[in-house]
Every structure is written in structure tokens, then in C-alpha cells.
Amino acid sequence: MSLVLLIARRVAGAVSILVVLSALIFAATEVLPGDAAGVLAGGESSQADRDRLRQDLGLDAGLAHRYLTWATAAAHGDLGTGYVGHRDVAAVLADRLPNSLLLAVLAMAVAVPAAVAAGLAAGLRGGRRTDRMISTATLMAAAVPEFLVAAVLVAVFATGLGLVPEVSLVPLGSRPWRAPAVLVLPAAALAVTALAVAARLVRASVVDIASAPYVEAARLRGVTGTRLALRHVLPNAVGPAVQVVTVMFAGLIGGAVVVETLFNYPGVGYELQQAVANRDVPMVQGLALAMCTTTLVVLLLGDIVHVLLSPVLRGRS
Amino acid sequence: MTAGRRSPATLVVAGFAATAVAVVALTGPELATGSPTAPVGLPFDVPSAAHPLGTDAIGRDVLSRVLHGGRTVLLLSAGATLSAGLLGAALGILAGLAGTRAGEIVVRVVDVVAVVPALLVLLVLAAGLPGSDLAVLAGVTLVSLPFSVRVVRAATRSVAVSGFVEVARARGDSRWQVVRHDILPNVAGTVLAETGVRFSAAVHLCATAGFLGLGRGAPAANWGRMVSENAAGLSLNMWPVLVPALLLVVFTVAVNLLADDLAVRWGEA
Numbered sequence: 001m002s003l004v005l006l007i008a009r010r011v012a013g014a015v016s017i018l019v020v021l022s023a024l025i026f027a028a029t030e031v032l033p034g035d036a037a038g039v040l041a042g043g044e045s046s047q048a049d050r051d052r053l054r055q056d057l058g059l060d061a062g063l064a065h066r067y068l069t070w071a072t073a074a075a076h077g078d079l080g081t082g083y084v085g086h087r088d089v090a091a092v093l094a095d096r097l098p099n100s101l102l103l104a105v106l107a108m109a110v111a112v113p114a115a116v117a118a119g120l121a122a123g124l125r126g127g128r129r130t131d132r133m134i135s136t137a138t139l140m141a142a143a144v145p146e147f148l149v150a151a152v153l154v155a156v157f158a159t160g161l162g163l164v165p166e167v168s169l170v171p172l173g174s175r176p177w178r179a180p181a182v183l184v185l186p187a188a189a190l191a192v193t194a195l196a197v198a199a200r201l202v203r204a205s206v207v208d209i210a211s212a213p214y215v216e217a218a219r220l221r222g223v224t225g226t227r228l229a230l231r232h233v234l235p236n237a238v239g240p241a242v243q244v245v246t247v248m249f250a251g252l253i254g255g256a257v258v259v260e261t262l263f264n265y266p267g268v269g270y271e272l273q274q275a276v277a278n279r280d281v282p283m284v285q286g287l288a289l290a291m292c293t294t295t296l297v298v299l300l301l302g303d304i305v306h307v308l309l310s311p312v313l314r315g316r317s
Numbered sequence: 318m319t320a321g322r323r324s325p326a327t328l329v330v331a332g333f334a335a336t337a338v339a340v341v342a343l344t345g346p347e348l349a350t351g352s353p354t355a356p357v358g359l360p361f362d363v364p365s366a367a368h369p370l371g372t373d374a375i376g377r378d379v380l381s382r383v384l385h386g387g388r389t390v391l392l393l394s395a396g397a398t399l400s401a402g403l404l405g406a407a408l409g410i411l412a413g414l415a416g417t418r419a420g421e422i423v424v425r426v427v428d429v430v431a432v433v434p435a436l437l438v439l440l441v442l443a444a445g446l447p448g449s450d451l452a453v454l455a456g457v458t459l460v461s462l463p464f465s466v467r468v469v470r471a472a473t474r475s476v477a478v479s480g481f482v483e484v485a486r487a488r489g490d491s492r493w494q495v496v497r498h499d500i501l502p503n504v505a506g507t508v509l510a511e512t513g514v515r516f517s518a519a520v521h522l523c524a525t526a527g528f529l530g531l532g533r534g535a536p537a538a539n540w541g542r543m544v545s546e547n548a549a550g551l552s553l554n555m556w557p558v559l560v561p562a563l564l565l566v567v568f569t570v571a572v573n574l575l576a577d578d579l580a581v582r583w584g585e586a
Contacts, residue, residue: 017429028445136323136574143573145521147528148562151544155559159551254434258525262548273529276444284444291437299432 007304014300021292022074026067029281029288070285079286084278089286092271097290099176100260100267104252106183107190112245115195119202120229124210135203141196146258150189154262157185176265186263190255198248205240209233239309246302250295328578335571338564342387349384353377354536361553370556374547379557386538386561390527393450394519397457401519402512404458405465410500412466413473414492420470431463435522436529443531453532457522461515465508472507476500506583513576520572524565540565 073080079089122134141149157163165182176183209215210233218232257269264270268287275283351357356376357368364371370379412423430438439456446452476482482499490498526532527541540561547557 017432020429021433025441028441030445132323136327139573139577140570143517143521143569144566145525145528145541145569147525147541147544148566151548151558151562152566154548155551155555159555250432250434254436257436257440258528261529262545272440276440277530279444279447281444284441288437288441292433295432295434 003307006307010300010303010307014296018293018296019071021296022071022289023067025285025288025292026070027063029285030063030066074286074289079289080282082275082280082283084275084280084283087283089283092283093268093286093290096266096268096271099265100256100269102176103183103186103190103256103260103265103267104249106187107194107252108245108248110187110191111195111198111248114191115198115202115244115248116241118195118199120206120233122199123203123206124229124233131203134199138196138199138203141192142200144193146189146193146255147262149192150185150259150262153185153189182263182265186259186265189259189262190252193255194248194252197251198244201244201247202241205244206233208240209236212236239306242302242305242309246299249298253291253295323574323578327574331571331574334567335575338387338568338571339391341384341564342391342568345384345387349381351378351381353381353385353538361547361550361557363554364556370560371554373543373554373557374550379554379560382538382543382557383540383560383564386540386543387564389450389533389537389539390520390523390541390565393453393457393526393532394516394523397454397461397523398512398516398519400454401458401461401465401515402508405462405511406469406504406508408462409466409469410473410496410504413470414477414496414500420474423466424470427463427466430459435460436525439522439526439531440529443526448532448534450532453523453526456526457519460522461519465511465515468507468511469504472504473500476503510576510580510583513572513579517569517572517576520565520569524569 070080077090079093081087082089082092118134118138122131122138125131158165165185215228215232218228223232253269256267257273259265260267260270261273268290272284272287272291274280275287351368354377357378358372358376360372360374360376362368362372362376368378368380370383373379373382408423412420415423438460439453442452442456442459443449476499482495485495485499524541527539528545530542530545532539543561544558547554551558
């Protein structure tokens with residue numbers, strides 16, 4: 001019962017954060033001076049034109065009123081219509097989301113096992129040469145912005161060696177998994193950064209666990225190598241690992257904007273960047289809200305798994 | 318946390334590299350002889366005597382654009398780090414000294430900002446303030462702030478419970494005197510180490526913002542945006558992508574190595 005209560009509290013917390021964030025997104029896009037009517041009417045429009053357009057768009061109503069209208073509709077799945085091409089925001093989101101998720105899942109499939117292996121290898125040899133090499137390499141890889149990783153990958157593997165396409169053009173109505181070659185470089189670029197960041201987190205928690213008394217005891221009993229890693233260190237790292245995965249996923253949501261933009265990959269991040277460039281306010285609001293929701297859901301799931309797996313938290317409530 | 322100290326040689330090389338790129342970025346506009354915005358030839362022309370790095374997507378001199386394109390990235394990251402550092406230190410010390418309830422409220426507010434992916438904050442602000450470097454500055458500051466507040470608050474709390482703060486309070490020192498004489502000197506190392514880490518993250522974000530076309534728009538030169546502007550011509554002339562990309566890679570990696578060392582030296586002292 002208390003466990004249910006604890007989880008219910010986390011869900012309520014996430015929902016209230018989402019409400020605050022939706023208000024912030026709305027305020028930032030509507031209050032700040034990027035005036036939608038001015039954009040839509042064009043540079044040579046008269047004041048009267050702009051006023052009429054503002055009225056048509058409902059921009060002359062009060063801010064609080066507009067926010068409530070928008071938020072209520074959003075809660076019912078209606079995110080409005082974009083200014084550019086009059087596309088339904090929710091429909092664009094539904095169409096692009098699977099593409100973005102595919103990219104994220106592919107990147108995770110590569111990065112998670114590699115990060116765990118690298119983090120374990122480094123953490124179990126804390127301070128020694130292997131550790132120093134892995135730690136320096138991951139620090140350097142994590143330092144480089146995703147768009148540079150992607151640009152270097154394109155220069156080498158697409159332009160230089162011609163192995164894969166430079167941009168991920170997907171015909172309208174088709175899906176990227178029908179032409180898997182377009183997925184290789186975007187997924188690899190996302191995976192490099194995610195791998196580096198996650199390997200550092202795994203290493204830190206392995207160092208913590210490896211110095212714990214029960215691991216020391218196992219060492220004194222003569223347990224070493226793979227057995228020590230798999231039987232004594234890894235199971236205790238599950239809690240921190242869940243957090244690593246959630247942090248990674250949250251990072252991928254930001255990274256996706258960059259990588260999708262560079263490759264013209266038809267995902268949510270690419271649409272958001274285009275919407276910002278075109279000052280398409282309803283599209284920006286809807287997609288930003290969707291990304292915040294996704295992040296919160298992932299963090300919440302991670303949190304719940306963490307609570308379920310952690311005896312300390314289970315007992316305290 | 319971190320794998321021992323790095324060799325002094327690594328740090329010297331990193332320090333030298335970071336300084337060199339910073340000098341190029343800051344003094345570049347003075348050194349450039351050509352215009353960064355005037356077309357001087359065909360698009361994606363290969364290097365020649367007149368244009369040592371060739372031309373870019375619309376035939377502008379790449380060398381001039383490289384020399385002009387670093388200042389924004391560097392100044393924006395430094396500005397955002399400074400404002401986030403000062404604000405974060407002030408809020409963190411306040412939250413650390415205030416009672417648990419007030420402190421918790423600050424942490425809650427900070428947590429809300431911290432869950433949003435950093436780039437999303439930048440994109441939303443850029444939608445509200447199109448073509449403005451101010452949006453990037455505010456965005457990077459906002460994204461950095463939660464980390465500063467958390468670290469400084471934790472450091473302040475651990476100092477606040479130590480004997481000498483209690484002695485100072487019992488002596489009747491004012492709150493401001495306690496902050497100045499007892500708290501600040503003891504959290505300064507943490508703040509410094511934190512600032513290094515924040516600066517490297519800020520460089521990362523400001524470069525990415527440039528790449529995404531946020532901040533002051535075309536035709537101004539920007540290392541991040543040069544990569545996106547010229548990616549299509551990679552097979553014709555790779556220098557307009559490669560030179561800014563390499564400068565940014567060298568700078569971010571060097572700054573990270575230095576910040577990491579700073580964190581080891583000061584963070585755990």
C-alpha cells in the first residue's frame with residue numbers, strides 16, 4: 001500500500017511539473033516579442049492587416065485565457081494547427097515520433113552494452129592504466145558536441161569512403177526502416193555521445209560499489225575477475241544503472257534535434273528545429289510540450305523502477 | 318569520481334590548445350584582412366593563394382569567416398557561465414543557509430528547470446526571441462543554473478554545520494558577515510571547480526546553438542553555423558566544415574580536460 005502511495009506521489013509530482021513547464025513554454029513563445037501576426041502577414045503588411053490577422057488567430061484575447069484554451073485542448077490531444085502549411089501539430093507528431101524513437105532505440109542498443117562494458121572495465125581497475133585510458137577517452141568523446149561527431153562521421157564514412165548516404169532522405173509516406181542505410185550515421189552519432197556520458201556514470205558507480213565492504217569480503221575469499229564483476233558488482237549496480245539509462249534517454253532527446261537536423265532525418269527534433277526557424281509558434285509549442293512529456297515519462301519510469309528495486313526506499317515509506 | 322590526476326604534460330598541452338583557440342577566436346576579427354560576408358568567388362572553390370581555405374556555400378572567403386566566427390561562441394559561453402555562476406552562488410548560499418523548508422522550495426524550483434533537455438530550453442527561447450544572441454545567453458544561463466545552485470547549496474550546508482559558523486553566529490555576527498568571512502572562503506573552491514565544468518558545458522551548448530541557427534542569424538559568421546551552412550559541399554571543399562569543426566573540437570576537449578582537473582583539485586579538497 002505504502003509503495004502504491006509512494007508511486008502515486010511521484011506521478012502527481014511529474015504531472016505538476018508538466019503543468020508548470022507547459023505554462024513556461026506557452027509564456028516563452030507567446031510573451032516574447034517574436035510576433036506571429038507579423039511573421040504571417042509578411043514584412044510589407046499594413047498595421048490593419050496585422051490587426052485583422054491577430055484577431056483571426058485569437059491573439060487579441062488575454063494571455064491566461066489563451067493558455068487555458070491551449071492547455072485544455074492539448075490535454076485532449078489537440079495541439080492546434082501550424083502556421084506553415086496548415087499542418088495539424090498532433091498529426092505531425094504522430095507521424096514523426098516513431099522515426100525519432102527508432103533512432104533513439106538503435107543508439108541505446110549500441111551505447112548501453114558498450115557503456116556498461118567500458119564502465120566496468122574502467123571502474124574495476126580504478127586509478128590504473130586501463131582506467132586512465134578509458135576515462136580520458138570518454139571524457140574527450142563526451143566533450144565534443146553531437147553535431148561535430150556527426151559531421152566527422154559524414155566526412156569519413158559518407159563523403160570519404162562512400163559507404164552510407166550523407167543525408168537521411170526518406171520519401172514522403174515511407175519509413176526510415178525501409179531503407180536502413182539512412183539510419184546508420186545518425187544512430188552512430190547519437191550513440192557516441194550517449195556511450196561516453198553513460199560509461200562515465202557507470203564507472204563512477206562501479207568505483208563506489210567496488211570499494212564496498214561486501215566486495216572487499218568477496219575479494220578476500222578469492223573471488224576475482226569476471227565472476228567478481230558479474231556476481232558481486234553488477235547486481236548491486238542495477239539501481240544506479242536505471243538512472244544511467246534514464247539520463248541517457250533524456251540526453252538523446254536533445255541530441256536527436258541536432259543529429260536529425262544535420263541529416264535531414266524526418267523526426268520530431270528536425271520538425272522542431274524547422275518550426276523554430278520558421279517561427280511556427282503552435283508547432284514549437286506542441287512539439288516542445290511533447291518532448292517535455294516524453295522526458296518526464298522516462299524519468300518517472302526510471303524513478304518507479306528505482307523505487308521498486310531499492311530496498312531502502314521501499315522500506316522507508 | 319575521477320581517475321587520478323592527469324600528467325602535467327597533458328594539462329600543459331590542453332592549456333596551450335585552449336589558449337590558442339581562444340586567442341584566435343577573440344583577436345580573429347582584428348587579424349582578418351578580407352570581409353567575412355562579401356562573396357569573393359564561386360561557391361565551394363578549393364584553396365588558392367588569395368583564399369587559403371577556399372570559399373564557402375555562397376562564395377565567401379572561408380579564412381575570414383573562421384577568424385570572425387569564434388568570438389560569439391566564446392563570449393556567449395563566458396557570459397552565460399559568469400551570470401549562472403554568480404546567480405547560482407547567491408541562490409545556493411541563500412538556500413543553504415535558509416531553513417530546510419525555504420531551501421527545499423529553491424531545490425524544487427531548480428529541479429523543474431533541470432528536467433528539461435538543455436537544447437529544448439534554447440529552442441523555445443529562440444522561438445520567442447528570434448535571431449537574438451540574448452536568447453542564447455539567457456537559455457544557457459538558465460540551463461546551467463540548477464547545477465550551480467545544487468552544488469553551492471550542498472557545499473554551504475556542509476560548511477554551515479561546522480563549528481566556526483556556530484561560533485560566529487553565537488558571537489552575534491550578522492548574516493552577511495557570516496557569509497563573507499565564513500561561508501564564501503570555504504565554498505570558493507567548490508564554486509571555482511563548478512565554474513570550470515559549467516564553462517565546458519556552455520561552450521558545447523553555444524556551439525550547438527550556432528549549428529541549429531539560433532542566436533544572431535546570417536550573414537554573421539559563427540563556427541557552429543559554418544558546419545551546417547557548408548555540410549552540403551563537403552565533397553567539393555571540406556575546409557569550411559573541417560576548420561571550424563576542428564577548432565571547436567580542440568577547444569571543447571581541452572577545456573573539459575582542464576575543468577576535470579580543476580574539479581579533482583578543488584572539488585574534493
